[in-house]
Amino acid sequence: MPEVSKMKKPDVKVVILGDTSVGKTSLLHRYTERKFRDTISTVGGAFYLKQWGPYNISIWDTAGREQFHGLGSMYCRGAAAIILTYDVTNWQSLAEIEERFLSLTDTANNDCIYAIVGNKADLTDPQAQLTVATDGLTDDQGEGGEQRMKLQVPPACPTPPASPASPSSLLKQVGHDEATALYGRILRYKGLDEKSSLPADRMCFETSAKTGYNVDALFETLFDLVLPSILRKRNENQWSPTVDLEDYREANGKRRGCC
Amino acid sequence: MSVKAFELVPAVERDLLMGDKARINVECLECCGKHLYVGTNDCFVHHFLLEEVPSPKGRIAYVAQKLQQKYLGLKKPVAELRAASALERLIVLCDGVLFLVDMATLETVPSATGSGGARIKGVTSFCMNGNPVNADPFCVEIAVISSRRRTVQVYTVFEDRVQLVKEVTTTEQPSVVSLDGYFLCLALASQYMILNYTTGASQDLFPYNSEERRPIVKRIGREEFLLAAPGGLGMFANAEGVSQRAPVNWSERVIGAAVCFPYVVALDQDFISIHSMLDQQLKQSLAFRDGHILQDFEGKVVLASTKAVYILVPLPLEQQIQDLLCGDRVEEALVLTEGAQPNIPRDRFQILHRRILQQAGFIQFGQLQFQEAQEYFRKGELDARELISLYPLLLPPTSSFTRCHPPLHPFADLNHLAQGDPGKVLRCKRFLISYLGTVRGTEASRVCREEVDTALLKLYAEQDHESLLDLLASDNTCLLADSAPWLEKHSKYFALGLLYRCNGQDSAALQLWIRVVDGELQDSTRPDLYEYIVDILTFCPDLDLVWRYSDWALKRDPKVGVQIFTKRSAGKDQSGQPKPDDVITYLEKHSHARLFYLEHLVLERRVQKEKFHSLLAVLYLEQVLSLLGGSRPPAPDQLSHARDRLQALLRESNLYRVQLLLDKMEGCDQLLLEQATLHGKLEDHGKALDILVHQLRDYGSAEAYCLWASSSSTSSSRQHLLHLLLDLYLDGGAGERAGDLEMAAVDLLNRHGDQFDAVRVLSVLPEGWSLQLLKPFLGRAVRASVHAGRTSRLALGLSRAENLQLLHDRLKERRKPILVSEKRGCHLCHNTFSCPDVVCLPGAVPVHTHCIAHRLSDSAPNTHADSAPDKHSTQNSNHT
């Protein structure tokens, strides 16, 4: 369905950062299209406008290219929430967050919210292998279909408890506690007090773009958390510079005087 | 595939500019209204009048007329040209010098004396403020990049002079500048930045190597810029340095860019690429050799190669949208439509938008994407008839509907769409059912209620859909003339009947249904159709109809059929209900039904009318007689059942004509019990008991008779009856029956000892009876007598006491004077007394004599009426 909101100026910005191939584009795609595709290339910045209540939230995906060209901090400027993504089967991807991406977030809003997301949880966690039924749509699951286990899904919780040792969990390179530790270091980097900030276990997610596991929970938790930021921004910018292109006629008229 | 959003139209051909002089190139452009100025590398400015002429096929063409050309005398290329139309000046940059030229004559404007003059030296580039901060319309603001190191200056330009407003320095050498309000957007050597020239606040945007690639800084609207970014991206940034729109993906070597909403147009050396700002997708790409300049002037995008000028004409939005729809690119078409909303007048937008949504719906429909189709139809407020008309025969021939023109879809009809695939046809039909179900009753479908309901009815009938009956049972506007043949075709006779009824044609409905019940027509919708018809007749207010069709119903099943009359409202308001007499006459032919009806009147509704009671009794009797007189002996329970009914009626009713029945039973000694009852009704108890005792010899019945016949009267009449019976027993005569009768007498006495007059009994009892035999009787009799004696004494005592009390009161009252005056009122009529003649009530209450007389004469019959009526006497009075 085309969204009327595509024409509207967003009220708030959410940016997804992370190493190449951790599944940033897949996460956004899963959330917006309720689907998983094996290969989607990120052209330019993938961008999606989400209507959340009366607000428009723009979600920005980034590709390695922009980060390489130094556009990352431009993307993050004015962001109200940043999703730092790693791949649970790849320890290096977690390290990259701290080494390469954290500095890009310097341009984000002061009250920016950070979420740490370990994607591809389906590869390590039996719970995350269950396809989340979304709006009755069928998922094109790819080859993953056979792996599905007949487990009772507990209601999606932001942080799945580490599963007992199972053959698949051997792949897991990043534990949940490492993510929460990183979250703590990020708060310190930002000079934020741990007590007055959002708690780590609320802001560290493990997701699977492939099965949809925890994906809605991730985005919706963030959207709810950025609402105060929207309200603040609206109040600040009563005469804000965020004016639509519709104004171009008027502006031209002024420029030309009485032509 | 892409959209055709723009068309490249030549504006000024090579001949008009440089002819065949190979070394002369276009350097810069300015377009102001119809005036086009072109600066060339040989220091000329060419002035054209550009006329838009419609060409065949609705396209636009441009005809350029050269007004003038002027050599500026500097031998260097004209680097930049900008028009300040309010000042009638062109601002020209040539050879590092910025100066003013008259727009009409192209003469250089001499500097005004005294002031700073009308030229600025050492300029590498400049721009105009798209959002001026100065309110004076007769000046313009410009920003200038100075060839002095790292300096940007802001000037105000007047008709004949320029005035420096501000000078700012930058960290690196700027190469391109754009100005909006106080915000300078600059391309520096290694990055872009935004700089507020009044506050000095700056914001770095992102790195960009300006030496490697040409930077682009394009103001696209208030405080928003489009920038060429590394990696071939077109990035947006606002004055705060925030990117609010997603970037577009250009090629690496973009020379110029502009926004022509909703598109971003970019030029590189070989192509014009057009991206949508709405979804960031590349929509069109046009080959353009030697591309050199791309600029937009008041929404008009002008391009130049080195030798000629072109205009990029946007195709009408509607055409673009239609192109997209032709390619089934529904979402893009909608995004484009909705994106253009701010640029289209409101009502026109609504019409356009609705139409696009409808078309989109039909595209999805054609692909059998019903869910999506329905959503589009709903949003587009589709006239449901557009959809119905796709299905052959669903629209009533009387409908005035014609399909929208131009058509919303390419389909002739459903068969065309489904290409003969019956599965598809079926799915489409199911969709229409659900679709019409949802639009039915909405405001939007009000104009076509009849068509919607009729189409639904036809589909339901054809698909054997359960909702057919719901539709007809609810308030509907199905067209009878069009629907009836359809329902007949599908053997939906029950439904057709309902439709007749909806149209007030109850008679037609009944006729049709009767044919179904009679098996003439086949429709198994309602196996209980017969009962259904009876029900309808039962509650039908139209008596004509009731008389007309009840006959059939009664013939089919009298017991059920008679409900037409028995189940009718028995409420107070019997107007509009058939009169029982008429019903009975009507039922003459249907004896069973008549009996049921009479039973209903007499036994259920307890109608107190002699005629009905007598008739029912006679009918019961006839039934019994016919059973008795039948050739074969009747089944015993059948007979006893018939007699029970008869007996019960004879006993309980007081209204039937007793003599009539007695006459009918004359000589029938099988019905002695009944005869006894009848005699009883005539108060001929001797005869009745005689029959019971002597003919029937049924002593139990005789005793029961006594109790029954006296059940509602005083004990003395019961005593009388019991004595009558006792006497019968005692003068039973001789023979072996005498013993029997004596035993019956003893039993009677012993059972009802307290009811007899003991003295009388003792006087008639035979001497020889033993005391032992009569012990229970005597015991009871004595106890009853003692009880009666004591009760009387008690009553006597109480009466005496009362009498004494009254005497005492009277004496007391006598001694008191009773005051009567004209001011006192009578207690009965409340009028005053006018004469001393008064009566005094107990308690010394004076009243008028006439008042008390009145009161007494009034209450006398009342007290009489209040006392319990003597049942016996009323019974008798009714027997004639």
Ligand SMILES: Nc1nc2c(ncn2[C@@H]2O[C@H](COP(=O)(O)OP(=O)(O)O)[C@@H](O)[C@H]2O)c(=O)[nH]1
């Ligand atoms: N098993 C699994 N694979 C994933 C998941 N998310 C992404 N992938 C795969 O990882 C690869 C990179 O994904 P992509 O979204 O392009 O990553 P990006 O570079 O961060 O945008 C693709 O091959 C995806 O199919 C996931 O949740 N589970």
Ligand SMILES: [Mg+2]
């Ligand atoms: Mg990606």
